[in-house]
Amino acid sequence: MVAAIELEGITKRFPGVVANDNVNLVVEPGEIHAICGENGAGKSTLMKILYGMQRPDEGTMKVNGQLVDFSSPTDAIDEGIGMVHQHFMLADNLTVLENVILGGEPRRDDKSLRSLWFPAIAFAVAAIAILLVASGWGLIFLLACLAIAALWWFRIRIDFENAEDRLARVASEYGLNIDLDQVVETLEVGERQRVEIIKVLYRGAEILILDEPTAVLVPQEVEALFDNMRELKANGATILFIDHKLDEVLEIADSITVLRHGKTVASIPNDGVTAHELAELMVGSELPTPETAESTVTDTVALDIRNLSVGGNAGSGSAAGADDTEGRRSLDDVSLTIHKGEILGIAGVEGNGQGDLVDAIMGTEDTSSGSIIFEGQDITKWSVRKRREAGIGYVPEDRHREGLLLSSPLWENAALGHQTQAPYGSRWFIDRDGTRAQTEIIKESFDVRTPNIDVAAHALSGGNQQKLIIGRELTADPSLLIAAHPTRGIDVGAQAAVWDQMRQARANGLATLLISADLDELIGLSDTIVVMLRGRIVATLSPDDVTPRDLGAYMTGAAVQEAGAR
Amino acid sequence: MRRLGFSLAAPVGAFVLTIIISTVALWIFGSDPLEAYGDMLGHARKLETVVDILNRATPFYLSAVAAAIGFRMNLFNIGVEGQYLIAFLIAAQVGGLISLPSALHILVIMLVAMIVGSLWAGIAGILKTTRGVNEVVSTIMLNAIAVAGLIAWLQREWQAELGEQFSSSDLGTNPIEESGLLPTINWLPEIFTREIGQGKELTGMLLVAILVGVAYHVLLNRTRFGFDLRASGLNPFAARAGGVPPKRMVVAAMMLSGAVAGLIGMVELADRGKFPPDPIQGLGFAGIAVALLGRNHPGGMVFSALLFAFLDVSSGVLDTTGAASREIATIMQGIVLLTAVVAYGVANRVREREEARSTAEALVTAGDDELAGASA
Numbered sequence: 001m002v003a004a005i006e007l008e009g010i011t012k013r014f015p016g017v018v019a020n021d022n023v024n025l026v027v028e029p030g031e032i033h034a035i036c037g038e039n040g041a042g043k044s045t046l047m048k049i050l051y052g053m054q055r056p057d058e059g060t061m062k063v064n065g066q067l068v069d070f071s072s073p074t075d076a077i078d079e080g081i082g083m084v085h086q087h088f089m090l091a092d093n094l095t096v097l098e099n100v101i102l103g104g105e106p107r108r109d110d111k112s113l114r115s116l117w118f119p120a121i122a123f124a125v126a127a128i129a130i131l132l133v134a135s136g137w138g139l140i141f142l143l144a145c146l147a148i149a150a151l152w153w154f155r156i157r158i159d160f161e162n163a164e165d166r167l168a169r170v171a172s173e174y175g176l177n178i179d180l181d182q183v184v185e186t187l188e189v190g191e192r193q194r195v196e197i198i199k200v201l202y203r204g205a206e207i208l209i210l211d212e213p214t215a216v217l218v219p220q221e222v223e224a225l226f227d228n229m230r231e232l233k234a235n236g237a238t239i240l241f242i243d244h245k246l247d248e249v250l251e252i253a254d255s256i257t258v259l260r261h262g263k264t265v266a267s268i269p270n271d272g273v274t275a276h277e278l279a280e281l282m283v284g285s286e287l288p289t290p291e292t293a294e295s296t297v298t299d300t301v302a303l304d305i306r307n308l309s310v311g312g313n314a315g316s317g318s319a320a321g322a323d324d325t326e327g328r329r330s331l332d333d334v335s336l337t338i339h340k341g342e343i344l345g346i347a348g349v350e351g352n353g354q355g356d357l358v359d360a361i362m363g364t365e366d367t368s369s370g371s372i373i374f375e376g377q378d379i380t381k382w383s384v385r386k387r388r389e390a391g392i393g394y395v396p397e398d399r400h401r402e403g404l405l406l407s408s409p410l411w412e413n414a415a416l417g418h419q420t421q422a423p424y425g426s427r428w429f430i431d432r433d434g435t436r437a438q439t440e441i442i443k444e445s446f447d448v449r450t451p452n453i454d455v456a457a458h459a460l461s462g463g464n465q466q467k468l469i470i471g472r473e474l475t476a477d478p479s480l481l482i483a484a485h486p487t488r489g490i491d492v493g494a495q496a497a498v499w500d501q502m503r504q505a506r507a508n509g510l511a512t513l514l515i516s517a518d519l520d521e522l523i524g525l526s527d528t529i530v531v532m533l534r535g536r537i538v539a540t541l542s543p544d545d546v547t548p549r550d551l552g553a554y555m556t557g558a559a560v561q562e563a564g565a566r
Numbered sequence: 567m568r569r570l571g572f573s574l575a576a577p578v579g580a581f582v583l584t585i586i587i588s589t590v591a592l593w594i595f596g597s598d599p600l601e602a603y604g605d606m607l608g609h610a611r612k613l614e615t616v617v618d619i620l621n622r623a624t625p626f627y628l629s630a631v632a633a634a635i636g637f638r639m640n641l642f643n644i645g646v647e648g649q650y651l652i653a654f655l656i657a658a659q660v661g662g663l664i665s666l667p668s669a670l671h672i673l674v675i676m677l678v679a680m681i682v683g684s685l686w687a688g689i690a691g692i693l694k695t696t697r698g699v700n701e702v703v704s705t706i707m708l709n710a711i712a713v714a715g716l717i718a719w720l721q722r723e724w725q726a727e728l729g730e731q732f733s734s735s736d737l738g739t740n741p742i743e744e745s746g747l748l749p750t751i752n753w754l755p756e757i758f759t760r761e762i763g764q765g766k767e768l769t770g771m772l773l774v775a776i777l778v779g780v781a782y783h784v785l786l787n788r789t790r791f792g793f794d795l796r797a798s799g800l801n802p803f804a805a806r807a808g809g810v811p812p813k814r815m816v817v818a819a820m821m822l823s824g825a826v827a828g829l830i831g832m833v834e835l836a837d838r839g840k841f842p843p844d845p846i847q848g849l850g851f852a853g854i855a856v857a858l859l860g861r862n863h864p865g866g867m868v869f870s871a872l873l874f875a876f877l878d879v880s881s882g883v884l885d886t887t888g889a890a891s892r893e894i895a896t897i898m899q900g901i902v903l904l905t906a907v908v909a910y911g912v913a914n915r916v917r918e919r920e921e922a923r924s925t926a927e928a929l930v931t932a933g934d935d936e937l938a939g940a941s942a
Contacts, residue, residue, distance in 0.1 A: 385809030
């Protein structure tokens with residue numbers, strides 16, 4: 001059988017760096033092939049080469065046995081290769097259908113358009129008439145008319161019916177269910193990803209490249225994605241995907257290729273290989289586990305949340321509750337306590353109130369009732385800044401959105417959120433020297449890999465960006481840390497470093513609220529785990545005697561804890 | 567050093583491209599490009615022309631700083647135009663009514679101008695934070711209200727008493743006493759050069775503009791407010807999570823922008839001693855262009871203000887020499903803006919790539935530690 005993809009001796013050099021060093025890869029048709037490796041191992045470069053975004057310096061590529069040479073993604077698409085990027089490229093205010101056909105809209109047959117000429121001409125005549133009557137404003141009016149006519153013309157020329165038929169066929173053929181008329185804005189992350197996949201299939205792709213598809217998904221969505229992938233495979237598609245999470249790789253992949261430092265270190269079928277062995281191949285060392293040592297929980301309460309609610313009756317008409325059903329509270333009567341030296345883990349399917357809880361504690365969202373007591377003070381009405389200054393650290397869920405100024409240098413990013421306090425600044429001024437010195441300290445002690453602290457944040461890899469954020473929050477010596485998905489989308493090495501730092505801080509008496517979709521991480525790190533469902537706390541569990549499977553049951557509502565079972 | 571190279575490459579490239587395009591344009595229209603440029607440059611070499619250029623560049627620069635304060639926060643303050651005109655009018659009226667010792671008089675007039683400018687701009691800020699009105703829309707409307715409404719009305723209300731026989735030059739608000747007029751600073755360049763002739767006077771606002779430029783630089787790069795402002799502009803979500811109060815920042819930035827805008831009219835006020843019936847208009851819009859070309863950078867905007875002023879002033883000589891039409895100056899201003907946008911975009915991309923590369927390099931050389939780090 002001819003291999004779907006065959007890369008031989010691919011080498012790609014960037015000035016001073018060999019991103020891919022003599023990489024060989026064979027992907028059989030109809031298989032799911034995983035590419036593993038730490039950040040910086042060369043996975044992305046390899047995928048970019050395969051998708052025509054980069055050209056290799058050496059080596060050959062064969063697609064279905066044919067020697068190919070891509071100079072742009074268009075060439076790759078023509079060969080039936082499609083790519084789903086980690087960060088979705090969808091227009092939020094268009095529908096699914098419009099998004100999928102965007103850029104490749106099927107045109108109506110021109111014959112059926114002939115009848116449309118009449119109104120267009122009439123329109124123009126009317127406009128010219130007005131132009132003649134009132135010369136000044138007439139011109140502006142005419143231009144407006146032409147603009148409207150042009151827009152209308154393009155809109156009308158798109159053959160939506162045909163597109164919808166084709167799309168529905170593609171979607172059902174591959175078992176990808178989605179409402180084509182829904183606006184993308186209203187979709188969940190998993191559904192958006194499905195739209196991206198459909199988009200690629202619609203363009204005729206038979207070989208799909210998925211770039212870290214599970215990084216943004218919760219367990220249930222991952223399951224759905226895997227079901228989709230199996231369905232795609234059953235229909236003859238070949239899938240190449242990048243993933244950090246080894247258990248996922250082992251679950252879904254048929255074969256696995258491991259890259260390390262730009263070289264292929266192994267290409268093996270997925271039978272009998274363990275996560276442990278894979279990790280050793282990836283990092284050349286043992287897989288770190290997120291386990292805390294003996295308990296450091298003290299009796300001192302750091303954070304006490306009492307009957308906290310967000311949204312609903314008190315009429316906080318903020319945009320945050322846009323996807324809630326009318327009047328429903330996105331956070332409903334939540335009470336919890338975190339002690340000094342305790343890590344409280346929150347489990348829950350994304351969108352069940354965790355985000356609102358974080359926003360309420362940070363002060364970026366108004367609460368409708370209840371109170372937040374931090375170190376004995378009621379901070380419910382405090383500003384974000386006052387809370388920050390009081391010692392609440394924050395590792396946001398989306399580091400690009402809430403954590404960093406991507407185009408600013410690292411030292412400015414280190415000050416963000418702490419610019420009012422030494423060593424970064426004072427009431428009026430920013431202390432540049434102090435900030436830079438502090439950034440160097442963060443860089444050293446949190447192992448942020450960067451040539452210097454003047455590079456822009458976007459130049460760092462995800463793991464290093466996260467280390468910078470964790471570093472700036474922890475060096476500010478907070479009393480409470482809100483950590484939302486602290487290891488999402490970062491490699492094994494960085495993950496271990498982040499876990500280490502969190503454990504260390506916990507031993508020093510830090511109270512931590514940990515939100516994570518990685519259930520192993522939750523169970524490994526937390527002293528107590530609470531499960532949230534529909535804005536409520538539905539279970540309080542001890543990590544010692546709970547399995548990911550149990551957690552999953554509570555998260556989906558399949559299991560219910562008796563009231564007062566704690 | 568590299569950074570400097572990157573930031574200089576773009577404007578220089580844009581300028582060279584502009585020269586090429588306008589040379590072609592001049593050539594197509596049958597003028598001799600070299601002769602036209604020669605005339606303009608020759609004219610600009612005269613000391614009196616330099617004074618004219620500086621007098622023109624001063625309001626351009628102030629206007630650019632006003633616009634730039636908004637830009638750095640992603641606020642598009644189109645309203646500089648209305649803000650400076652209404653500030654000009656009210657400051658002139660107040661200045662004409664009071665009588666104070668010189669320094670104090672000048673200070674009061676400027677303060678009034680800044681306060682009026684900031685309040686007028688603040689309306690747009692408050693509308694944005696409370697009602698979500700886009701500042702582009704509201705400032706455009708406030709421009710119309712200020713210029714066509716308030717100023718037209720107040721100008722008539724405040725028209726100075728006219729004598730039996732008046733000339734049109736008497737129109738306008740009550741003239742401000744000598745004590746309220748910012749002195750000219752001809753003495754400053756005259757230290758280095760000869761006496762300035764042709765009755766040309768270098769505006770004292772030049773020094774104020776320099777002060778504003780320095781203050782803008784310090785504010786933006788050294789103060790916490792400036793940090794908050796830039797953070798909000800770069801990433802409002804991260805800024806908010808970092809404790810920056812978004813609404814207060816919008817109002818503060820608008821008001822600050824308006825305060826600087828209020829100073830623009832002071833150049834003309836010092837020169838004419840009142841709000842004239844025909845004030846110079848369009849400075850607010852020119853400032854947007856100057857700020858764009860100067861990349862909102864305090865130093866960059868000095869160069870772009872001087873360039874725009876040079877083109878404006880020295881093109882006048884083309885009318886007398888007939889080497890080309892003076893409109894070539896306007897064309898060049900337009901072209902330099904367009905090419906600058908392109909050049910800055912290209913330079914940005916190159917720099918980003920460069921940074922990504924050098925970081926990747928650092929990662930590879932640190933590769934061995936990485937293995938050690940992972941096992942820790």
